[in-house]
Amino acid sequence: MKILVPIKRVVDFNAKVHVKADGTGVELSNLKMSINPFDEIAVEEAVRLKERGVATDVVCVSIGPAQSEDVIRTGLAMGATRGILVTFDGELEPLAVAKALKAVADDEKPDMIFLGKQAIDYDCDQTGQMLAALLGWPQGTFASKVEVDGSDVVVTREVDGGHQTVRLKLPAIVTADLRLNQPRYASLPNIMKAKRMPIDKKPIESLISDTAPRLEILKMAEPPHRKAGVKVASVAELVSKLRTEAGVL
Amino acid sequence: MAVLVLADHDNASLRESTAKAVTAAVLLGGDVHILVAGLNCAPAADAAAKIDGVAKVLHAESPRYEHMLPEPLAVLISSLGPSYDALLAPSTTTGKNVMPRVAALLDVMQISDMMNVLAPDTFERPIYAGNVIETVRSRDAKKVITVRVTAFQAAGQGGQASVELLDAVDTPEISTFVSEELSRSERPELTSARIVLSGGRALQSRENFTKYIDPVAERLHAAVGASRAAVDAGYAPNDWQVGQTGKIVAPEIYIAVGISGAIQHLAGMKDSKVIVAINKDPDAPIFQVADYGLVADLYTALPELETELARIGI
Ligand SMILES: Cc1cc2nc3c(=O)[nH]c(=O)nc-3n(C[C@H](O)[C@H](O)[C@H](O)COP(=O)(O)OP(=O)(O)OC[C@H]3O[C@@H](n4cnc5c(N)ncnc54)[C@H](O)[C@@H]3O)c2cc1C
Numbered sequence: 001m002k003i004l005v006p007i008k009r010v011v012d013f014n015a016k017v018h019v020k021a022d023g024t025g026v027e028l029s030n031l032k033m034s035i036n037p038f039d040e041i042a043v044e045e046a047v048r049l050k051e052r053g054v055a056t057d058v059v060c061v062s063i064g065p066a067q068s069e070d071v072i073r074t075g076l077a078m079g080a081t082r083g084i085l086v087t088f089d090g091e092l093e094p095l096a097v098a099k100a101l102k103a104v105a106d107d108e109k110p111d112m113i114f115l116g117k118q119a120i121d122y123d124c125d126q127t128g129q130m131l132a133a134l135l136g137w138p139q140g141t142f143a144s145k146v147e148v149d150g151s152d153v154v155v156t157r158e159v160d161g162g163h164q165t166v167r168l169k170l171p172a173i174v175t176a177d178l179r180l181n182q183p184r185y186a187s188l189p190n191i192m193k194a195k196r197m198p199i200d201k202k203p204i205e206s207l208i209s210d211t212a213p214r215l216e217i218l219k220m221a222e223p224p225h226r227k228a229g230v231k232v233a234s235v236a237e238l239v240s241k242l243r244t245e246a247g248v249l
Numbered sequence: 250m251a252v253l254v255l256a257d258h259d260n261a262s263l264r265e266s267t268a269k270a271v272t273a274a275v276l277l278g279g280d281v282h283i284l285v286a287g288l289n290c291a292p293a294a295d296a297a298a299k300i301d302g303v304a305k306v307l308h309a310e311s312p313r314y315e316h317m318l319p320e321p322l323a324v325l326i327s328s329l330g331p332s333y334d335a336l337l338a339p340s341t342t343t344g345k346n347v348m349p350r351v352a353a354l355l356d357v358m359q360i361s362d363m364m365n366v367l368a369p370d371t372f373e374r375p376i377y378a379g380n381v382i383e384t385v386r387s388r389d390a391k392k393v394i395t396v397r398v399t400a401f402q403a404a405g406q407g408g409q410a411s412v413e414l415l416d417a418v419d420t421p422e423i424s425t426f427v428s429e430e431l432s433r434s435e436r437p438e439l440t441s442a443r444i445v446l447s448g449g450r451a452l453q454s455r456e457n458f459t460k461y462i463d464p465v466a467e468r469l470h471a472a473v474g475a476s477r478a479a480v481d482a483g484y485a486p487n488d489w490q491v492g493q494t495g496k497i498v499a500p501e502i503y504i505a506v507g508i509s510g511a512i513q514h515l516a517g518m519k520d521s522k523v524i525v526a527i528n529k530d531p532d533a534p535i536f537q538v539a540d541y542g543l544v545a546d547l548y549t550a551l552p553e554l555e556t557e558l559a560r561i562g563i
Contacts (some may be wrong), residue, residue, distance in 0.1 A: 013513070017377045026381055038494075094349070095358040118494065121378050124361045129319065129349035138320050138424035141346050144487065154427065158487045159342040160440075160496070162536065165427040166318065172423075174400075178494060179487060214358035218371065219384040226519060229540035235553040238525065238543050239561065246523045246540065247563065248502050249469075 001148070002057040002109035003046040003058065005080065006040035006101050006131075009064050009071045010121045019220045026220060035071040038116025040078075041176040044183040045146055046114050055112075057081050061104055063097055065089050069199055073077050077186035078193035086207060094122075096211050097126040098130035103207035105135060110171065117142050117175040128175035138168035143178040157245035250279025250369070253307075253329060255322075255338035255347065258285060258293035260315065265441050268300050268403035273396045274337050275404065280304040283410075284329070286322055288315035294412050298524035301405040311417035311535040316426040317343050323350035324420045330355045335369075335392040339356035340497075344395045352393035359393045360385065364400035378493040378516035398440060400500035401519060432486045434473075439489065442472030445500045445521070447491055451507025451528075451547055458484055461551040462506070468558040474498065474518075476508045492517035507547045510535025527551075 011017055012032040020027050022160045035043075049055040060075035061084040062068040072083035086100055105113060118125040132139035140146070140155025144163065147154045148170075156165045159179045186194070204211060242249040252274040257264040267283065274281045281302055282456040286292040294308040307329070313321040316432055326336060326347070336351060338344030340362050352359040364382075365373035371386045372394070439445060446466045452458055458473070466473050475485035477492060491498055493516035503521035508514060510526070510533055518524070526539035529546050536542040543550060 011377070015382055016512070019381055026377065075408075085511075093358050095353065095356075098353060120378065120493070123344050123378065123493065124349075124359070126349035126352070126359055126361060129346065130353035132319075133323060133350040134305045134511050136423075139346070139350070141319075141340060160488060161429075161431040162486065164316070165429070167425045167427050169423045179481060205517035214389050215360065215385040215387055217383055218386055220376075221382050221384075223375075223379065223382050226524070226538040228537045229542065229543060231536070231542045234544075235543065235550055235557050238541055239554070239557045241541055242523070242525070243561075244320065246502075248523050 001055045001112070002110040003049065003055045004105060004113045005039070005043050005046050005058060005060050005075065006113065006115050006127070007043065007060055007062050007071050007075055008036045008119045009033050009062065009068045010036045010119055011103040012118055013037055019222050020074065023219050023221055033067070035074045035108055036116050036119045039174050040072060040074070040112035040183045041178070041180050042116050043075045043078050043080060044181045048181065049148065050079065059084060059108060060112065061086065061101070063088055063092060063100055063204065065233070072199055073194045074186070075243045076183060076197050077191040079190070083197065085199050086204050087201060087203045088204040088211065091213070092211060093213050093215065094126040094130055095214065096126050096208065097127050098134055100204060100207045101127070101131050105189060112171060113173050115175045117177050128173050129212065132173040137171050137173050139175070140166055140168055141175040143174050144177050144179045146174055146180065250334045251263050251332060252279055252281050252335045252337060253333045254281060254283045255326060255336070255344065256283050256293060256297050257339050257341050257343050258286040258287060258290060260287040260290040261292050263293045263296040264341070265403055266398045269299065269401045269528040270337050270339040270396045271300050271302055271404040272401040273363065273366060274335070275302045277335050277369050279334065282307060284309065284326065286314040286325060288312050298410040298412050299406050301408045303408050303410040303419070305413045306410050306412045308412050309415040309417055313417060314421070317347065318418050318424050318426060319347045319350050320424045322347050323354055325418045326351045326409065327354035328418050330391065333391070335385070335394060337394045337396055339398050340395040342396070348395050355391060355393065357389045357391050357393045358387070359395065360387060361395050362397045363394045364397040369441045378512050380512065381517065387563050397497060399497050414445045431559055436466060437470060437472045439472040439474055439496050440498055442500055444471035444502045444504070445475065445491070445498050445518070446471040446476050446506065447474035447508060448451045448485065448506050449476040449508030450482065452484050454477055454549055455484050461547065464555045465551055465558070466553060468563055474516050505535050505539070506551065508535055509533050510538065513526055
């Protein structure tokens with residue numbers, strides 16, 4: 001079984017982003033970049049399936065600038081078997097990403113594609129679902145448990161009211177939620193080994209012709225900042241302030 | 250112009266998020282229709298017909314739609330696409346699951362978590378855990394949108410829309426529902442509660458949630474939330490998680506107890522009207538957004554709070 005794991009290079013979750021003074025975008029220079037945390041969970045799940053003998057091949061694919069090679073190497077150090085870098089400079093929207101990934105999938109013919117449920121930069125939560133639609137595959141989004149059962153995969157999903165379990169016919173898409181697993185730290189020897197593994201590179205034009213954004217970004221701005229209020233000295237003061245000052249109790 | 254709203258429901262009843270999405274749909278202009286797809290979902294369809302501003306309810310009955318699985322549902326919705334200029338759903342786990350699939354079938358780039366309508370093609374949405382708001386203009390002829398429900402008031406009741414039956418669309422059975430485990434709680438629903446009381450890692454166990462959080466929540470008729478750390482550690486169920494990747498809430502009072510205030514948590518609650526923080530660390534970042542901060546050990550502060558509320562008759 002082959003699992004394809006698309007991964008994105010994003011601003012590290014600990015970094016604090018700021019809007020550029022002219023409001024045209026976010027100031028990213030000098031910020032630490034990392035693998036999108038949800039994608040890391042997706043890689044971990046695929047690697048675990050490989051270690052259990054369910055999967056044989058785990059292929060990481062990233063679409064982005066040359067530096068995206070770093071996150072592919074993160075995946076390889078965790079145990080992925082191969083890497084593909086689709087080069088593209090700039091921001092590609094989820095719809096275009098899904099189209100490019102469909103082209104990769106048509107070529108690679110994986111049995112499953114594991115993605116993170118959302119990228120923590122644009123918080124769109126779309127790519128997996130879009131890719132599933134384009135391929136005509138079923139989707140198990142927001143997964144907290146994944147079990148391959150013959151020619152099906154059984155996915156437990158985190159939903160608003162609790163959990164839902166669905167059975168999907170392979171090939172299928174799974175998008176990872178936070179509690180699917182706890183990704184490992186790659187060992188130093190594996191990090192070194194990953195540095196030497198070859199990565200296939202192809203320009204985005206070899207996969208899709210239309211990369212034009214459908215959404216024109218008119219402006220970016222920081223929301224009004226909340227100001228710190230007051231410290232109260234006691235529970236009684238807190239309750240009294242909520243009643244009389246805030247008028248909410 | 251006509252707008253279709255996908256109803257979020259459990260067949261027997263309509264979720265409040267639907268009426269909030271209707272408010273956003275009305276702002277787009279034109280006729281607003283609601284699609285209620287399910288099994289034995291006539292009660293939900295009838296409830297949808299009563300929402301103010303709704304011109305028509307489309308009611309689709311099929312075992313395939315009972316659990317709102319995205320594979321058949323997206324085909325049904327996209328088949329209705331030609332009649333609509335915009336397709337909306339509340340940004341609940343159902344809406345988030347289904348709508349991008351619809352968008353791809355219609356070759357549209359979705360606008361996720363839309364929080365403000367500036368024009369029928371121009372919207373605001375949060376990115377980077379709500380630290381940045383982007384204004385986007387969609388060049389797509391048709392819009393597909395998920396609606397951040399905390400950003401819109403629920404539309405009123407009093408409408409009298411007609412209900413029209415819709416045939417199911419045949420699709421291959423590539424997915425089936427197996428089971429569902431919904432947490433039962435007497436507490437109000439997290440995303441619509443007037444007061445939310447959330448506990449963090451400092452609670453240390455599920456028992457402590459019951460022992461310390463519950464009695465106060467009971468008095469305040471508050472919904473109970475949690476940080477990711479508390480959920481990951483098993484102190485609270487997953488559907489209590491508030492934050493960038495959990496639920497977005499904007500109650501009148503949000504009380505964060507033993508929560509440090511990581512940006513991913515703030516993303517889910519910083520639009521609350523009044524924020525209260527109880528934390529023993531005076532430098533905890535949560536105090537930077539709290540209107541009222543109490544530096545205290547929660548294990549003494551919460552019982553005191555319960556007693557104080559009881560004393561004043563709450
Ligand atoms: C991709 C990603 C997504 C995430 N999504 C979310 C999300 O949706 N929601 C979310 O909440 N987090 C999310 N996180 C996690 C987030 O970064 C924080 O790790 C998490 O919010 C911390 O939870 P906490 O505040 O309960 O724990 P901690 O940060 O450990 O804070 C515990 C707090 O309790 C206080 N405390 C300890 N003992 C007591 C006591 N006896 N009395 C009073 N106070 C006490 C401490 O001073 C401290 O401030 C996400 C992280 C990532 C990487």
